[in-house]
Amino acid sequence: MTPTTHSLLICIDDTDDIGTKGTGEIAQEIAMIVSEGQLSRCAFVTRHQLLVHPDIAYTSHNSAMCFQIRTRLSLAQAKTLAIAHIKQQMAAVADPGLAIIDLHQAFDETALIEFGLAAKQQVTTKANAYQVAADAGVDLSEHGGTGDGVIGALAGLGLRLFGNDGRVKGQLLTQQVGQIYSVAQLIETTGVDRVIDAKDNALALTELVMVTGKLKAVYRQHQNSILVMPLAGQWVNADKQLLKTY
Template structure:
């Protein structure tokens, strides 16, 4: 079954639906249409700079889709949603490619990483997309969102960038709760619990969790990030999650 990677950027404005919500809705629409499965959405932080127009944080959204759908149908459904749901002042962009036949990971990853360091142009984005066979299109306004959309694909492919949309309520408010990794995985649905040094914790290892948990994209998987503090494994704090 084909697997696509799909990213969007710059669909919102202050007081309107966020790009993450639209990405999640798009995944549901596509999965329903083809009888497939859409992955959780990841948010990827891009460069914040005076020369880059953005709503609040300049972040792109990306998700994977497993399903028997043609690129033409995917583009049609995505275009319809973006043009219907994007804010009037937005500059939405769409990027996608089929993972099973894609062979230019390195170039796409480098573009994504570059978008975190310097100001990129639409010409650069369209040039790369044409060279490596990625669909790239704009759906309103200046279409500036094509840059972030293409970067979102690259950062998701890189495997160690981005947070999953939303959070998990597994604790009791501010009270600390100790759970074995197996239970934590079952309650959140993420793929792994991973330490800051990239060690994956075994199922029986207890983890002390507090408050709302944010999952990250680590080692190409969804993961709860943990660190060893005060004699126990604990969910990563705000400072440790900042780079995501």
């Protein structure tokens, strides 16, 4: 009998401190562990920016890290492995939260998206996060400190489901700065889904893009997308200032 494959969406928040391993790196490691070393194409990590406010404790930017993984492990088994890795890698002062859903099981997507979008605009509470998670069908848990990371973990889950939020962790084409590619070549070389402008319009495959500085992707319309902007009559990949808005 062929083993059942589960499609899990996992988000973590508040595992790090200045000078320690970042939450994004820990998320990537969990993805590798849970997938048993067989990462699927959907396993890229997205970084979701939440509200920065004096009443919210955060390390540097208040962002959550989310990824989708296909695995033979059940949600409970994946959760056990994720918790073990978080506890092993977390900073001493961290307040980690972990949120997981099985995409093949029933959950309230609308409620999760609403919670994620609200967390970008207003302060919320741990109690509220737990209530939303319970009502929406999310496995939400805390693993040290105040446990306030559950707020960001749940919000990041909702924002990944929203499909129009976040930057994709990692840099593309690190050795190819200054070269010109067609959109088709960029897609083929990097494995992204498309190349878009700031209005979410997809560029034609024949359009040319000069790679300047770090080439990174954003998550738009549920797709891994290279963001570009016009400069001096040609397309170039988005600079740091533009990427910060995603």
